[in-house]
Amino acid sequence: MTDRYAVVGHPIAHSQSPRIHRLFAAQTGQDLSYEAILAPLDGFAVTLRRFVAEGGKGLNVTLPFKAEAFILADICSPRATQASAANTLTVGADGRLWGDNTDGVGLVRDLKEALGLTLFERRLLILGAGGAACGILGPLLEEGPRGLVVANRTAARAEALADRFHCLGPVRGTGLAALAGAGPFDLILNATAASLSDAVPDLPPGLVAAHTVCYDLAYGHGPTAFMHWAQQQGAARAEDGLGMLVEQAAVAFELWRGMRPDTAPVRAALRQGAPQAPDADS
Numbered sequence: 572m573t574d575r576y577a578v579v580g581h582p583i584a585h586s587q588s589p590r591i592h593r594l595f596a597a598q599t600g601q602d603l604s605y606e607a608i609l610a611p612l613d614g615f616a617v618t619l620r621r622f623v624a625e626g627g628k629g630l631n632v633t634l635p636f637k638a639e640a641f642i643l644a645d646i647c648s649p650r651a652t653q654a655s656a657a658n659t660l661t662v663g664a665d666g667r668l669w670g671d672n673t674d675g676v677g678l679v680r681d682l683k684e685a686l687g688l689t690l691f692e693r694r695l696l697i698l699g700a701g702g703a704a705c706g707i708l709g710p711l712l713e714e715g716p717r718g719l720v721v722a723n724r725t726a727a728r729a730e731a732l733a734d735r736f737h738c739l740g741p742v743r744g745t746g747l748a749a750l751a752g753a754g755p756f757d758l759i760l761n762a763t764a765a766s767l768s769d770a771v772p773d774l775p776p777g778l779v780a781a782h783t784v785c786y787d788l789a790y791g792h793g794p795t796a797f798m799h800w801a802q803q804q805g806a807a808r809a810e811d812g813l814g815m816l817v818e819q820a821a822v823a824f825e826l827w828r829g830m831r832p833d834t835a836p837v838r839a840a841l842r843q844g845a846p847q848a849p850d851a852d853s
């Protein structure tokens with residue numbers, strides 16, 4: 572029987588997840604269906620219950636429901652607990668819901684395996700202190716960076732986020748202006764929502780050196796505003812988050828189906844038809 576999976580969000584029409592998972596399924600010969608479900612903003616729990624009652628096997632959860640998915644899951648993985656958010660739900664044989672978060676591990680796989688970067692002993696800067704930053708902090712700290720700075724427009728949010736994660740590694744939070752003199756960094760990750768409105772956080776000079784890699788968690792048709800900024804600053808590389816999107820989906824697929832798909836051809840297929848407007852999630 573065909574196993575049923577879906578991604579739930581609001582909005583959802585833009586989602587690349589159905590395309591990615593159908594490509595994974597075709598590649599691995601798995602008999603599954605994968606659809607996009609629009610849940611009302613106040614109706615995620617109802618949508619979830621209906622999907623499970625209809626025999627659904629697993630869900631990806633995207634904005635704005637990841638925190639609610641974490642709360643509704645019966646059992647959560649350590650990485651979902653770290654992030655206080657779940658982007659992947661699996662329906663167990665006993666009907667219980669298992670919550671996981673594949674965003675951070677997907678990013679780390681993209682950085683290390685697809686882009687060939689080293690994170691151990693490197694100096695990292697994360698811009699932003701919202702849900703996107705929270706989801707990647709734990710897996711990045713587990714890679715053993717020399718230091719990780721979280722910088723945010725609202726400094727107090729960055730400080731609070733760093734406080735939550737300080738037991739995992741050398742992380743501190745600060746405001747954007749206070750970054751003056753703190754650079755250069757080896758890797759700068761943009762986890763703000765600025766790219767979605769074609770803007771760049773207001774950053775002081777001196778953050779980028781000739782070897783610095785800049786990575787925008789958002790992706791779109793062509794370089795994002797942050798990638799243009801990185802190029803203007805003389806960064807070695809400027810990357811978008813399409814690879815992270817594919818890798819986080821691959822980790823979810825592996826959880827559900829017990830096999831790891833080859834992400835390279837799927838990444839290439841998506842590059843042929845990336846969305847016109849910048850997007851930041853699955």
Ligand code: ATR
Nearest residue numbers: 699700701702703704724725728763764765770772
């Ligand atoms: P998400 O779940 O996508 O991270 P969020 O929780 O609303 O969304 O967080 C958005 C992040 O982008 C925040 O860090 C926000 O900064 P503030 O906490 O100061 O609001 C950041 N952000 C959004 N637009 C920005 C801009 N134009 N410049 C700098 N930071 C921006």
